[in-house]
Amino acid sequence: MSKSYDVKTVVLRKNIELEEATEIIEEKKTNPFKSLLSRPKKEQVHIHSVKLYYECILLVSGKYVADYYRKATHTISVPYNVKEVELGDGVFQTRSKSGFEKALTGKKGKNKIDINLEEHVFVKEEDELAFDHHGREIKFPFKVNSDTVENYPKRLLQKNEPNVKRPEITYDAALEKLQSQLKKPLETDVRELSEEFVLREITELYVPIFEGRLIGPKKKVEIIRIDAVRKKIL
Template sequence: MSKKLEVKTIVLKKTIKEQDASVIIEDKKTSLFKKLLKKPKREDVHVHSLNLYYECMLTVSGKYIADYYRKATHTISVDSNVQEIVFGDGVFPIRSKSTLQKAFTVARSKNKVDLQLEEHVFIEEENELVFDHHGTETKFPYKINSKTIENYPQRLLEENLSNVKKPETTHDAAVEKLKAFLKKPMDPDVRKLTEEFVLKEIAEVYVPVFEARLIGPNKKIGLLRIDAVRNKIL
């Protein structure tokens, strides 16, 4: 990792209670066992357990900076009677035309000159990547402010340690993916390359999720998950 940072720990506040989740689950539980567009009877589906989990979303943000020279061709137009141009110590002839091009060229049309030059390039790319607790890249749909986060995140996680789902990817692996995302492919003819990666922030954002284990017809098992922040079935 380019730079060691203290990892921020954030826990989002629930917007629904367990009783609210139970009502939603009772209403939606038969949909998990629908077969050929037919749902089982409500009494044939039982809620075995309902637990609140805190699932980690890992966010990494940073900036990639590069400074280098690269070869480039710049084409300019010159008058029809110009055969070459002199630029510094270089002499650049006009672009040759094929027989077909000459046949369709309008009299006194412009000639083209290709200048083989070098460009001095400076790149600065800044962005953020977000991973769910399985390590899959995803979007971050939540707002982070004083009203949406818990005041004592570490204490809350420690009190619910058995129900905390830590990230399955490492911080270093997430940072390497961010580096690869920010660093665009370069031309092979590059010289005097200086580059730097600045890691700005690593954060573990824990999302409260109600998860119900359901038992349906023929003892089939189903899971119904509710995002307790957005009040949304996952």
């Protein structure tokens, strides 16, 4: 069973109305029926209907934090006449040079010492993912501020039911994808791992979309979709 979440609801404001959307569809109505060899005449394509829908884009944001120890090897350079280094209770010998390294650096080239130690690592990753109403991950294309959103989103959605397309992906599934993106694979040899995923926000953002249902030659049916925010054919 899905957990209970506080979800913010946002509706973007239309920048075109039904009349302008219908004019755009009328101008472009033959496009869905064209092929490499032919395109129907405008009088062969009929606009059956134009309807306004509100389609959800689901936005999820959060952060992943982790704290752990991992084994590591750090290499330092020392003067040519240093044979070993004492660090704490450890003694670290210089690395043997290959014949190529000796030829390259000469007799007085720097010596290398590999020091095996543990690193205390702190990780913090933050991000936001957007999904269309089918649950496909998308790049979020809109600006959201007081000038671009409706004042009473829930009331507007209730008024437009059943032309509201709710998210098909669950909140749990969307958050699982976000967490998977934030959590990078850890090294195999770690200890005292402490990790946490922190949810920042879940937003259902509804985009007004005009859909024109077209009937063309041989009663073939096609759809033209217009983003009513950006006045863009999708």
